[in-house]
Amino acid sequence: MSGSGTLKIPATRNRLTTGQLPRFASLYTLGVAFVLAAAVMGLIGFNAFGLAAFTSVFYLILISALSTAIENRRKAMDRFVRGLVTVAFLLALAPLVSTLWTVFSKGIGIISPAFVFTSGGSPTINPNTLEIVSSPGALQAIVGTLEITGLATLFSVPIGLLTAIYLVEYAAPTFWLRRVVNFLVDVMTGIPSIVAGLFAFSLFSLLVGPKAFSGLSAAVALSVLMIPTVVRSSEEMLRLVPADLREASYALGVTKYVTIMRIVVPTAIAGLATGVTLAIARVIGETAPIFMAASFTDAFNGNPLNGPMQTLPVMAYTGYKFPGQDIALSNDQAWGAALLLVALVIVLNLIARIIAMIFAPKTGR
Numbered sequence: 001m002s003g004s005g006t007l008k009i010p011a012t013r014n015r016l017t018t019g020q021l022p023r024f025a026s027l028y029t030l031g032v033a034f035v036l037a038a039a040v041m042g043l044i045g046f047n048a049f050g051l052a053a054f055t056s057v058f059y060l061i062l063i064s065a066l067s068t069a070i071e072n073r074r075k076a077m078d079r080f081v082r083g084l085v086t087v088a089f090l091l092a093l094a095p096l097v098s099t100l101w102t103v104f105s106k107g108i109g110i111i112s113p114a115f116v117f118t119s120g121g122s123p124t125i126n127p128n129t130l131e132i133v134s135s136p137g138a139l140q141a142i143v144g145t146l147e148i149t150g151l152a153t154l155f156s157v158p159i160g161l162l163t164a165i166y167l168v169e170y171a172a173p174t175f176w177l178r179r180v181v182n183f184l185v186d187v188m189t190g191i192p193s194i195v196a197g198l199f200a201f202s203l204f205s206l207l208v209g210p211k212a213f214s215g216l217s218a219a220v221a222l223s224v225l226m227i228p229t230v231v232r233s234s235e236e237m238l239r240l241v242p243a244d245l246r247e248a249s250y251a252l253g254v255t256k257y258v259t260i261m262r263i264v265v266p267t268a269i270a271g272l273a274t275g276v277t278l279a280i281a282r283v284i285g286e287t288a289p290i291f292m293a294a295s296f297t298d299a300f301n302g303n304p305l306n307g308p309m310q311t312l313p314v315m316a317y318t319g320y321k322f323p324g325q326d327i328a329l330s331n332d333q334a335w336g337a338a339l340l341l342v343a344l345v346i347v348l349n350l351i352a353r354i355i356a357m358i359f360a361p362k363t364g365r
Contacts, residue, residue: 021070026063026079033058052094056087100342107339110332116142116340119300138337140300144215144309145344148294149284151219151304152226157276159223160230167231168238169260188228196224197289204293215304218294218311222283229282233275237268270359277352281345287313312341 022028037054041047060083067076118137163181171178200221204212241264249259265272295308296318319334 021066025066026083029062029066030055030059033062052090059083060087103335103338103342106332107335107337110336111339115333115336119298138312138315138333138340140298141310141312141315141337142340143300143302144294145284145311145313145341147302147304148215148218148222148290148309148311149280151216152222152283153276153280155219155223156226156230156279160227160279161234161272163227163231164234164238165260165265167235169256169264185228185231188224189232191224193221193225193286194288194292196221197292199224200289200293213293213295213308214306215294215301215309218290218309219304221289221293222286225283225286225289226279229279230276233279234268234272237271237275238264240271241267270356273355273359274352277348277355281348281352284345284348285313285341287317290314291317312337312344316341 034051034055036058037051040054041051044050060080063083064076064080067079115138117139119139163185167178167181171181197218200217201212203220204214204217245263245267246259249263250256254262290311291314294311294314296310296314297308298310301307301309315337316334319330319337323330
């Protein structure tokens with residue numbers, strides 16, 4: 001009580017903000033860590049990887065020390081682990097970003113309507129020497145990629161989906177055939193891709209003779225790689241369907257076949273479509289099996305039943321391994337084929353996301 005008769009209440013500290021780092025403390029700490037790392041790299045020699053590594057180490061040390069001094073040990077450990085996880089994520093993301101940037105920067109220069117819509121033997125002008133040279137273009141590779149991958153999908157999806165339905169809906173857990181199928185699927189998952197190509201080439205050599213190169217042979221090789229992926233992804237999606245839906249259908253007198261076709265598969269259709277699309281994206285970039293089974297050619301061949309066919313991954317490989325007279329132009333064409341392949345894989349993944357959003361079960365009323 002003061003002399004004027006007023007009561008002074010001592011100021012209290014806000015417990016919600018006491019003992020906490022400022023809102024942008026992590027950002028400021030990262031800036032300080034970057035400056036320290038740049039100073040260290042200036043002394044020992046600049047290197048992008050070293051700069052990122054020193055910045056990460058300094059950040060983890062500084063944020064842990066600040067949090068320990070101002071907050072407490074538990075929050076300091078939380079910030080340290082959070083920063084460690086973030087650094088690990090960025091390290092895992094760095095190769096992907098570096099690969100995409102390298103392919104884009106080296107391949108964008110040759111991408112043009114003439115490159116995409118022309119095929120073998122099309123004349124073009126070398127921008128370095130101004131000479132007219134024969135450029136293979138990429139049309140035959142684009143058509144070959146789409147045809148071979150489409151045939152492989154046509155072979156693999158029915159087999160993989162029906163196998164998954166058998167394993168989930170029909171086979172008893174202890175049935176011997178179920179164990180055999182699971183074992184064979186696991187073995188097929190680990191088969192090297194070149195072995196699949198040798199298998200397809202050997203099979204067609206026995207059927208049609210020594211000249212067995214064809215798009216159909218390559219499609220069979222890719223289907224060997226696709227089937228186990230489709231089986232496992234479809235099996236997991238079918239297992240996620242609640243058993244209550246099946247039991248409710250059986251209680252109404254619906255047969256097992258109709259229950260699977262009208263209840264189980266439509267419920268899991270989003271996951272099934274996503275798994276199939278990702279399986280396609282996984283095999284569309286295979287080089288070894290296609291090179292063994294379909295060989296390669298610069299001429300346009302739209303018939304998958306006869307003769308060698310070209311694909312984008314094989315075109316990228318042969319552009320470096322078997323360059324033409326103009327080595328620089330062959331390398332540019334290889335990077336252009338790689339860029340087209342990456343763009344095709346990105347489009348397939350976007351299609352998978354769109355399909356998942358469209359066919360996903362609606363949770364709202």
